[in-house]
Amino acid sequence: MEYEVVIGLEVHTQLLTESKIFCGCSTKFGSEPNTQTCPVCLGMPGVLPVLNRKVVEFAVRLGLATHCQIRRNNRFARKNYFYPDLPKGYQISQFEEPICENGYVEIETENGKKRVGLIRIHMEEDAGKSVHDEAYVGSEETLIDLNRCGVPLLEIVSAPDIRSPHEAHAYLTKLRQLVRYLEISDGNMEEGSFRCDANISVRPVGQTTLGTRTELKNMNSFAHVQKALDYEINRQINLLKNGQQVEQNTLLWDPQKNEARPMRGKEESHDYRYFPEPDLVPVFLDAPWFDSIKSALPELPDKKFERFLSQYNLPAYDTAILTESRDLADYFEQTAKHFTDYKMISNWMLGEVARTLNEQKITINEFPLTPQRLASLLKAIDTNVISTSAAKKVFEYLLSNEVSVDEAIEKLGLKQISDESRIEAYVDQVLSEFTNEVEAYKNGKTKVIGFLVGQVMRLSKGKANPQMVSSLLRKKLEA
Amino acid sequence: MDIKETLNAVKQRKLSVKQRVERALKTIEDHKDLNAFTQVFAEEALEKAKILDDRLAAGKETGALAGVIMAIKDNINIKDHKTTCASKILESFISPFDATVIEKLKAADVIFIGKTNMDEFAMGSSSENSIFGAVKNPHDPERVAGGSSGGSAVAVAIGACDAALGSETGGSIRQPASFTGLVGVKPTYGRVSRYGLVAYASSLDQIGAFAKTSEDAALILKTIAGHDVHDSTSATEPVPDYDRVVGKEIKGLKIGLPEEYFAEGLDPEIRSGIMNAVRRLEKEGAKIETFSLPQTRYAIATYYIIATAEASSNLARYDGVRYGYRAQDAGDLNEMYEKTRSEGFGEEVKRRILLGTYVLSAGYYDAYYKKAMQVRRLIKDELNSAFQKYDAIVTPTTPTTAFRLGEKIDDPLTMYLMDIYTVTANLAGICAMNVPVGKNSDRLPFGLQIMAPAFKEDRLFQLGAFFEK
Known part of the structure; x- marks a missing residue:
């Protein structure tokens, strides 16, 4: 039986704003841990978020570039979950009213152009980082670096329109090209400023309902995405071929072992209890603001x-x-x-x-x-x-x-010699030195001219105009 | 002496600021048993008093409220001081920044005498839910002071300060003001910056003031109100000179009395006290009319869904990871969360976190939170259309006078009903104020509530001042 692959991608791209999304802290990469923090991004008691308007502008740029409908009235929501790198116990994101919806990205495939639908693009804050691998971290410890906490992100959710790892690659390449063109993100997957998760399912060709999907995370380069998708597609097809079921699951790609491992059930069974963020007023893009963003859009x-x-x-x-x-x-x-x-x-x-x-x-x-x-x-x-x-x-x-x-x-001293008399002198010298070759030419072995041109060039230390040398030689040989 | 008289006396050097502070400290000491304060800043207040006295003596410029002494509810951040929220989980937390209201009061040269006791995280109507123990009512120490800002109310009532800051989510200023015989104002949502106020329910929380007179309250509100870049929900509406309306005649004002606020459950002594006050209004030329606010009956249910939902999220940050209490001997991360929060929060806080978590859960969100937000809209619309007809609405502030300590603490539902007349103003985001209008036969004070449209605080002070005449 032939199987069809169905892939949807979720991309998180870090925005190149000077400051974080809800406070004035710098977004610079690579500083000492916890030096780019303040009471707001540390989630101290009593703090409130204030929206960085640049983030809205960046989101609109990408929305327009991907043919999205822009919600002029959109709002933030809280996504609630506990994790040590999430200081407030919730992430400020968007849920029911994202800023961009219903767009598409056009990619090149073997069968020509294809549109991959975008379900939505929304704004959110990044979390901090749990640090395990540094030399200063004890074996029983986890340290938290909150420099990244509050760095603005756009989450771009594609429709399940992608049919092969090749198309996934083309989609990601196109999206990365767009964010770079728009100068909203450096799109660097290896440094984590452009991250990708995939939803994958397979189904027998001709079947219209979707198969059971798995979610694949932790693919940190374009090469990993290809490999991980190939791996997971093969795994699913083999399961189905052997009469087994695909289990709905979240898998982590292990680039060392080239395999995807399921996350523990507890880590993924989240009820995020989304609700509208009461600390922020809804975002309203009035006509002057919207128009100014639109008119500043670069050529795509x-x-x-x-x-x-x-x-x-x-x-x-x-x-x-x-x-x-x-x-x-x-x-x-x-x-x-x-x-x-x-x-x-x-x-x-x-x-x-x-x-x-x-x-x-x-x-x-x-x-x-x-x-x-x-x-x-x-x-x-x-x-x-x-x-x-x-x-x-x-x-x-x-x-x-x-x-x-x-x-x-x-x-x-590379100025070309185009003075005919000087070139003629070189030519004459060569013709008198290489009588055998001249003879050969005259006997019909015209290929030998290449050798003679080379000798003139050598004599002129490469400076003689080769076209002139060639035509002069020919003229003299055929005279 | 009211604040204006104090300011004058201080300015004319008839009154030493230092002596005022010493007297305040003594008052606090004398009423220690009432448990109004969680922290007293004796040294710092005396130092500041000396600086002010010196500056005044040298004829130097001082802030608009130089010499005024205030107490601050212990859920509002003062830099380098503890903000405990009367909770074990924040017992050791020292704030690294000033709340915007504190910055403004500091700029006006207000002296902070200390921080006041409260219901843990402002959840409660009696100031009994506190790791520091219950606050007691100076009118009868066997009784509660009301809550959640009970400590601030008592601090003003005993004369330990000229005014105090409290916070409101569903009545936490007006109700204790009623129980202790004070003016207590809850400004319009967005009138005062919430930056630096530890959040309970973000869409309802608002900082307000306790004072002995409407004019005093007006002076404090004038100082703390205004737009703040740190709080995007704060309003850009200009701040008027609220104290100017004091003494302005009330003739011609249209006052509505909603019948639902005078129905069953209201103490008859309070009812007759309120009606006496209403007759004074009428005599002075105000037009009084009874009308109906039928959506009022949904207010408590709506309030407890929205407030607990927001609280469950707002209190998630107290996880033992970065600051505050952390349980020892946890085997793994989840156990640390579990133990820290089980041991660090009190019963009422846990109850509300659980309620709020439940109403936001998948499958229940639409039935509870979403529905509650829709009802909130209806309540707001109903009130706003009433304000098309009336300049202000007058009701009792509380159904009873101060109840006995321990009387309702094991019966949360009855306790929640203490907010029945006050929550509507928070849900609708309008402004409201308690003004004392009498005492019952047990010599316990009760107050009258004035509600006015959003950003019409001047009307509250105008009417409040009338009752004080």
Whole structure:
């Protein structure tokens, strides 16, 4: 029997606000434990939350970018449960009235474009962290770090529209691209600022009702998500094939052992006793506020992709890579202002520039060449000032030297020789030295011209204009 | 001496602030048996008095209430002092910050003489549910002072301070004010910042004041009211000079008497006392009319669902993890929670947490909490439409005078009915005040309740001052 996979994903993305969602504490990552706390996020008696309006704006940005309906009147609710990293004994979240609903994200699949529905996006506060693994924690101890407590999160809940781990990957990639484009989150899964839980079930193809689902947690990278989903899908299909039942359960992915383990029953049987948060007034997005958020929305990835295709006439492959991030696209467009062979810019960005970023493990923002300098370099090739191979040397030089392209060419002595009389002198010398090859050419072995060009280039220390060398050689040989 | 007279005397150096504080400390000492205070700040108050005396002597600027002595209910945070809420679970807790009301009173140069005893976490109507023991009524020490702000009421009644802060969720200022013969004002929800008030039921809680006169209460409210960036439920409505309305004539005011508040269960002596006061209003030219508030009968049930639901969540933070009491010898995390909370909370608090947890549980939420919120809306609408017709509503504050210590403590349902006339104002979010209007044949005081529309506290003080003439 063939089985169909049904996956829904819940993503928590940490927002890049300066301060926490309900107090003025910094959200900076990596500070000493419990240094970014105050009575409010510590849940002291008598404190009250005050909403950070930036969080609402970030939520609306993502909602608009994912075609959601925005609830102009939405409100917070308390999710009640006891845990040591949750100081108030409840998490302030949204429940019955989330800020965004009924949207979708478009992904590419083997069968073309597909829309993955979004049930909702809501705002909430993050909890603190229980610390076990540090050297300063005793074996019988659990210490609590509340720096993260109160950092704003968006929870993005997809519909059960995803049909394979591949689609899940495409969905997550798209969502991460969106939060980065919108500059609301760094979308970093490894550092925990972009977390994903999955609801998975399988059913015989053709069956319309859903199978029993399991929830999969603790997948801390894109690779883990793929592996964990594959694992769980296989497990469920094998159970059904052997006539067994899937048990509704919450599973924790163990990346060391490559397996998912069920959580203990007690940990997951929660009644959260949600009710509207009485300490906060409902959020009301009036027209001026809403409009100002909407009008500040940047160009989104799909739009940018289409525009690059038509405006710069680039292949889809190049365009997809160039528009993957806003910064890369911006770099391209800055360069394109100074140099109009767009395909050549793209070739360099996908080639030398990308290689450098990879090698140095830096982002395009940290890349030492400004778009203007890259454009000058490309112009120098285009106007035959330097050869392409010389340009690569100049490029390397520019990476570590604060000089102009002209100065670098000068310094490296790579200026191309396009003076016909000088090239002719090199050509004549080579023709007189390599009489055997000249003979061979004249006897029809025209391939030998490559060797002769190489000899001229060697003689000119690589500076002769290769096109001129080649045509001059041909002219003389065929004369 | 009322607050204005005191302020004048202090300003003219006819009265030393230090002597006032010494006298207050002596009064507290003399009435120790009433158990009104959980902490007394003798040294600090004397120090502050000396600073004020020096500044006054040097002709330097002082705050608007310089020389006024106040007591603070022990569920309002004063920086570097304990906030116990009369609970074992917070017995050792020292607040790292000032409540907004405390900041404001400090800026006005008020001297805090101490913190007052109360029902644990403000849950109760008798101030008997306290780890420090029951508060006793100065009019008869065999009787309760009312609650939950009983200690603050007694502190003012015995003259240990000029005024005191209390907090209300369902009548916790007005009821003890009635039992001790004081003015007690519960401002409109949002009028006074709740930042720094330990939450019982967030949508109902409000800080208010006890004083000897309406004008005194008006002066205190004027000082503590106003919008606060730390409390998003606080109102941006401007704060008027409440004391200006004192003495303003009441002729032409339309007063409604809801018949449900004069029905069965009301002590006949209180009824006749209230009706005498009403006749004075009428004589002065107020228009009196009887009308009906039928939704009133759902008020107590509605209140106990909403208040306990919010309380069950608000009190979840007392888990032994970060501060306050933690039970020893727990084997694991769940056992620590269980033991800490079983040992740290008193019976009434546990009862309300359980009730609140129940009404919010899956499967019961719609039947209880959601329904209660809908009824609350109806109660609010009914009251607001009554205010279309009436400038104020007048009722008794309590069905009886102060009852005996221990009399109702084992009968929570009867105890809950003590709030029957007061909870409506909290549910509707309007303002209300107790003003003393007489004593019964046992010389026990009782009060009259004035209810006014949201942000019409000036009407409470205007009418209250009338009865004091």
